[in-house]
Amino acid sequence: MGDFDLSGVVAAARRRADLSQRELAALSGIPQSTVAAAESRARSMQVAVLVRLLDAAGLRLAVLDEDGAEVRPFDSRAARDNAGRRFPAHLDATHPDVVDPYVSRPRYDRPADRKAGFEWREGRDRRRSRDGAVPTRHVTAGEVELRRLDRRYGRQPAYWARREGIVRELGVPAEVARATDPTPPGWDPAPRARSRGAAGTD
Structure with a gap:
């Protein structure tokens, strides 16, 4: 890691764009x-100005970690609290029944009292140490809603016939939707498989 070479970046942008x-x-x-x-090197440049300059040269500004992997911006769709405020970015905001023992069995057949929750550092660090994983993002409002729907209608084959469309409407990535697939205990997967197949033939 070193100082940002603004002069070199501007020159490289002009070179690549032949400008x-x-x-x-x-x-x-x-x-x-x-x-x-x-x-x-006579003057610095605001980030917004540099972004405009790079865009004109067909380039974009990116933030990389120590391994060279790109760090994506914080998702603007991240779940918020009931007052519409962002959760603290450094904590792990997730589904309310995951982080709060008092709502370990929330009533998903009612309007949610809490849209999401977050863990304080002590609990968060214990879980991270146990799971060996550090989430890079907060859950989105769409993911919270999908979890609510899964738990309210998850035993109804008709729901699974249209769940894929619901996932798209909520903007939930397919891999996240698969990972949060609840598969309720005692649930026979055969009706789900048949209903999903039937949905694809409409």
């Missing part, structure tokens, strides 16, 4: 003097 300073300035709507000052 002069004046041409890049015109394409990005940034004064040519700003481009020149950044390249000569």
